[in-house]
Amino acid sequence: MEVGVRVFVSFVTFLFFLILIISGNVTADINKGIVSAWTFDDGTPKDSTGVSNGTVNGGVEFIAGKFGKAASFNGKDGFISVPHKKAYDVLANGLTVSAWINVRNGKDHSAIAFKGTKIGWGANYLFRICTTSNTGMTWGVCIAGTEGWFATNNVIQPNQWFFVCLTADGKQAIAHVASEKDGKVNIPQSGEGNPKPIVAPYLTFPDRPIEIGVGRAYGGTVGDDRYLDGIVDDLIIWDRALTEDEIAELAKGKRPNVGLAVDVQNKLASTWGNIKTK
Template sequence: MFKAISSIIGTLLMLIITIALVGFSYSYISGVFTTKTAEVFYVVDSLNDTVTISNSGTAVVNSMRATLDGNSIPIAVVPNIQGLVGYWSFNEGSGSTASDNSGNRNIGSLINGPMWIDGKYGKAIQFDGVDDGIKQNDGSNVNIVGDITVEAWVKPTLGSDSTVVHKDGQYSLLVRGGTGFVTWADSSIWSYATFGNQNIGLQANTWQHLVATDTGGTVRLYLDGQDKFNKPFGGFLTATNAIMHIGCYSGTDVCSTNFFNGAIDEVRIYNRALSESEIKQLYSGLILPGQLATIKPLATLTSGKHTLRLCTSSMCSTAVLTIR
């Protein structure tokens, strides 16, 4: 729920909120901080293990960092862009399921023991290229009709053909093994061969931001925020009854081939084709004036009181974090 505050530029109000992290209850103690800059943000609300902030200033927030009790901690900054229907951050770090952070409850079940590892942001999943995968529950919101965006941070080993995201007969994003070329298929033309293998500069053993958009017959491939390739291809997506998988090709709703060889993090599905500027935002974590963003602390916290310090590129503020 939005909590209104004064719009006076130069004042930062950290509202009292409560969030849940690692089974504890966390409370931010309110405080008022002043600044001379037009780069201003404030806390709007919280949900589970995330905090929503708003950039209420006139400058772009192009970086944000945090310390807990004087020690730097990692955070994930995700601009709130419309159309998100599935989001798997893999920050559980253990267990046999992967939660859907979009709120749509597309929970993934890990198949054949892919490993939890340190990722691009927080934790990620390491796939062995042999028989690993993640099977989503049958969520209607990823059964997309029309336009789509598929986004992920990938760290491939390029040893074999590697599926990033696959929903049989509807949409599929694949990295070719020996070359690192990228290909696509969708319900309008279910053929990797017709789309072709595209050299967009994907490298082995390094984290890269890979995005495919499909809008009304034009498919675009982005790498690290840059539009690397586009071509006319088919038309709009149509619905199928297939179940979506991450990390494997599933012809009969069972992982069967093209198992991803490497690591995947921060998978997101949108029910529209994002613009190049939106994709650049997601790659860089930029928060535009007037825009909301989700901040996720990626640290395990113990009960008691902690000092949390949030900083942008030009201002900082401090709050007391009480963990019960």
């Protein structure tokens, strides 16, 4: 009988560890390649990876968001500036930028996030995710001499949470949108193409910060900046294009272990240590 019990316990333990390994690998997918992440959960623009903390400028408050706290921009002068770091150079080969947004009043070319000198009108940025109205958005990545922009209509609604995600895999850029209500990811149609062919290397603009909540130089006019009137939560940047399955998980509300890949061996060692001490 004692031998049978030991065999049973060993089998159950094996299954337990197998489940941990499988679940750990699934979680690791959306953690792979995170470069920076601003969750705003602690009421600051701190980068959870430690790469580059942001600085608040103008009218920005930290309020209840999709998860914990989020950054709320007043639409007049509020934005967050994030200094360029060498870690961002890898984005020349591919990237993903995602965020949860709740737009109060969508303005033309007010940015959720962008990095560059101007919000458009030429190859003036690395990436951009912007509103164009209460329901429309414009996206893009740039290479030398070419602005890979495209617009999508009727993809968001004011005062509601939406998941937005821009990927660029070195060959093309794709915009993804999902409503909090159903979590279903949509790749909206665009007259300019979505997917939008745009072949790396992408421009990285090492002398320019990542800016959250403002689009610079509307129409190419320096000083004509468009400020976001809305809320941004969980802005995350990866150094690769996420897969459709990974994007679907994020759209359903799954959050990565911000910047920290799951170490399955450490998890197993910790779990086994707990078992042995009982």
